[in-house]
Structure formats: structure tokens, C-alpha cells
Amino acid sequence: MTLRLRFVDGTIIADGAVPDTLPLTPDDRDRTLRAPAHRYAELRSALDSAGVDYEDRVLDLPALDLTTDYDLRNYQREALDAWDANDRRGVLELPTGSGKTVIAVAAMAALGTPTLVVAPTVDLLTQWRRELETEFDVPVGQLGGGEQRLEDLTVSTYDSAYLRADDIGNRFGFVVFDEVHHLGGEGYRDVARLLAAPARLGLTATFERPDGAHEVIEELVGPVVYDLAVDDLAGDHLADYELRRIEVDLTDAERSAYEEAQGTFVDYLKTSNLSFSSGSDYQELVKRSGSDPRAREALLAKQEAREIMMNADAKVDALARLLDRHRDDRVIVFTAHTDLVYRLSERFLLPAITGETGASERRAILDRFRQGTYSRIVTANVLDEGVDVPDANVAVVLSGSGSEREFTQRLGRILRPKADGGRALLYEVVSAETAEERVAERRR
DNA sequence: TTGACTCAACATCCTTTGCTACAA
DNA sequence: TTGTAGGTTTCCATGTTGAGTCA
Numbered sequence: 001m002t003l004r005l006r007f008v009d010g011t012i013i014a015d016g017a018v019p020d021t022l023p024l025t026p027d028d029r030d031r032t033l034r035a036p037a038h039r040y041a042e043l044r045s046a047l048d049s050a051g052v053d054y055e056d057r058v059l060d061l062p063a064l065d066l067t068t069d070y071d072l073r074n075y076q077r078e079a080l081d082a083w084d085a086n087d088r089r090g091v092l093e094l095p096t097g098s099g100k101t102v103i104a105v106a107a108m109a110a111l112g113t114p115t116l117v118v119a120p121t122v123d124l125l126t127q128w129r130r131e132l133e134t135e136f137d138v139p140v141g142q143l144g145g146g147e148q149r150l151e152d153l154t155v156s157t158y159d160s161a162y163l164r165a166d167d168i169g170n171r172f173g174f175v176v177f178d179e180v181h182h183l184g185g186e187g188y189r190d191v192a193r194l195l196a197a198p199a200r201l202g203l204t205a206t207f208e209r210p211d212g213a214h215e216v217i218e219e220l221v222g223p224v225v226y227d228l229a230v231d232d233l234a235g236d237h238l239a240d241y242e243l244r245r246i247e248v249d250l251t252d253a254e255r256s257a258y259e260e261a262q263g264t265f266v267d268y269l270k271t272s273n274l275s276f277s278s279g280s281d282y283q284e285l286v287k288r289s290g291s292d293p294r295a296r297e298a299l300l301a302k303q304e305a306r307e308i309m310m311n312a313d314a315k316v317d318a319l320a321r322l323l324d325r326h327r328d329d330r331v332i333v334f335t336a337h338t339d340l341v342y343r344l345s346e347r348f349l350l351p352a353i354t355g356e357t358g359a360s361e362r363r364a365i366l367d368r369f370r371q372g373t374y375s376r377i378v379t380a381n382v383l384d385e386g387v388d389v390p391d392a393n394v395a396v397v398l399s400g401s402g403s404e405r406e407f408t409q410r411l412g413r414i415l416r417p418k419a420d421g422g423r424a425l426l427y428e429v430v431s432a433e434t435a436e437e438r439v440a441e442r443r444r
Numbered sequence: 445t446t447g448a449c450t451c452a453a454c455a456t457c458c459t460t461t462g463c464t465a466c467a468a
Numbered sequence: 469t470t471g472t473a474g475g476t477t478t479c480c481a482t483g484t485t486g487a488g489t490c491a
Binding site for chain 1: 445446447448452453454455456457458459461462463464
Binding site for chain 2: 469470471472473474480482483484487489490491
């Protein structure tokens, strides 16, 4: 019996005489040899180079006529070529606003095979679908956002792709992961694992993850094959920009509350033999806090210290001065906590967007910002990613995490090239002599 | 179709010090 | 004496999102 490959529930099963060099593991339940579907391309090339004759029933895909008349910029062409040269696998790390979508569309046109595009939010899903419908003359399916319709070109959320991957894993020859850093999530990585698509493209502005899970992504999608930083494109395809740090002092009351809380935390560390040389020690502390009351107290104290430094009164005053200085500019204000968003919204009469803001209200606010009815908005972490935010030229970061990704995304909100060629400004307001100075240092 | 709700998943959460028991 | 591991089956809090359900 000749060797036969078939797709079952997110895995490739090999029937017949199988060379032992193949990366397959025996499945005791039904005595078959299996590999996760993402290794399909690898299996094929192993069989081909061993000269083994086999029957391939994994994918049976129609050829699609996808033509496009996009004119790629130089760096977009280079990125596409680099991906092509790496057996059509890999990640492109490019800044927000550099036209990642365009590159993916060009790749789809070049391959002409059924393609799945996976994106993290419904908002991005809608943008992708619109883009593909405009560009190609074929129906575009959608999984997620209330629809479950499969077509040769389909866009999906990570959540829906996760739910459907085992039964649609053999329907596509190409998969595009937008904001591919999400694929490192414990559950989401199964999406890439259960798909057989040999061609894989990941898009992101910040590939590396603090938890190291980008290594998993490299295995499932491929390594970074092309990358550009904001500074490579600033002044050319993106606006020039400037970062300004403003330090503010805590009030006396804030200072003493901060020192006391931070002290509780540091005292615990000194007696707890936690080394804190890496982020994993924080996880350890969290674990302990489940059973050790002192660990719990330390963690809550740390939480309190963070809230004090991130929401300091002087930041509100600093914002007042900045809003005054930039009366004629388009300003987005970012914070880490929703409470502060609403406080600022009341005091300065700013339209606010947080996780609690419903979809229709959010759309209305963004529309008015786009039209110019509003020239400033305040938000927590909502507009960090995956939302089509109208352009601004001034960003004020009142508080944020130490995440490089969050910082890059916030900066990206003001980098669209300006009509008058003007430069964008990002202010970071930081509480002096607190841990926030380190946090701000870490993110950039 | 919309809105309000619940639930689960994901992300961030961080510091400048050196412990203790055990096996080789 | 020296070098090394220490640990299972997670999870203090806050914020955001998608899926699913129900009215």
C-alpha cells in the first residue's frame, strides 16, 4: 500500500509504509501515525527529498484568480521578497501605518490560493474584509463578529479561528496572522497548530513578547524575515516625531502613602528570598499570595503604590497646561486606569472611551474626532491596537505599563504623515522619584 | 438587529539582594 | 566543599475583548 497523507481534526495522519525518519508520533487510540497539521509542509518536503512515492489527500484547493494593481513601495517589495525567499513562511515586523495590509494582499495575489486572514478584533476583521472585497472579485467569508460564513477568502477572529480550526484546517493554502504576537497566547497558538496551510505570514509592529512566547510563534509561522523600526520610516513615509518627558512631584499626602505602600512591598521582598531578577519571580509572588497572607499584603501594597504614582494629582495639572499649549492641535490622552479617564473627562470636558463605552457610542466619538468636531479625546487602553483611530499630532501618555508594545502602539497613533509636513509630539508625564521612572525607561 | 449580561481568554503585574537543603 | 535545584493541578488586581445567551 502506498503511503497516504490525510487531514483529520487538525492533524495529518499517515497511512501505509511510513519511513521512520518522518516526524510522526503514534496515536494509541486508533493506532495511527499523526503529526499536528502545521507540520504538513515539513512532512511533504521530507518525503520528497527521501524520494518516497505518496498520495496527498490533505489539501484539495481550487486555484483563485486574484489580481491586484497595487504598487508596492520599495520596502514593501523587499519585505515580500524576503518572505518569499524563506519558503513563504515568516513574520514581517513593521511600524503601524507602514502598509502591512498591502503586502499581505500582494502575497495573496501572488499565491492565488484559498486564504484565511486571522485578526484579533472585530474592528480589524471588518477592515480586512472591506479591503479584500475592494481588491478582489471573489466573495469574502467571515468567522466571528456574529457571522460564520466560510469562503475561499475568509477573515476570522483569533477566537473563532480557535473554535473552528480543527474542521477548517485543510481549507486554506495560505494563512495571514495579523498582529501575530497574539498567537503566542496559550490557546491561540492552537490556531496555527491545527491549520495545514503551508504558506504563512505574520504581521506585527512588535514581535518580541516579554514572556518569550515569540519563540513558539517562530516555530509555527516562521522567524522574522524583514523588520523596520519607526525611525527607519520617520520623516519619509511616517511623520517626524519628538518625545518629551515631563516629571511631576507627588503631593505630600501622596508621597507618604506611596512610601508606606512601596515599603511594605520591598520589606516583604527582603525577607522572602525572591530574587526578582526576572519577571517570573513576580509570578511566583502571585502564586504565593494565594496561600501566604504576607505575600498577598505585599502584592496589594504594590498595587496601591502603582495607583498612587500613575494617577498623581500633579499629572492632571500638567495635562491642563499641555491642553492649553496645544489648543489648536489634535490630541489623544492615554491613561492606565479608567477612573482617571472619567475624572479627566469631567474636568476638561473631553470625550472619553474606555472598555465600558459601547460600540455605537465609541463609533460616534471616533467619527466626530475624525470630522474635527472633537479635537481631543481621552482613553485608557482601548485605542492601543486594532481600532481605526483618526489621526492626531499630539499624544499625552499620563500613565501606562512598561510594555514596549503598548508604547509603540500609542506612538503609532500620531505618526501618520502630516499634510503640512509638521512633526508629531508625544509627551510622557512621569511621577518623579517613583518606580514609574523605571517603568517609563523599560518601555522604550 | 440591538443591547445587556456572563464567561473565558489574554496582558500586565518587577528589583538591585543574595537563602537553604541536598546530592555529588 | 561545591554546585544546583527549589514547585503541584496557578492566578493578588485591573482592563479589554470576543462568544454566547436571552429578551
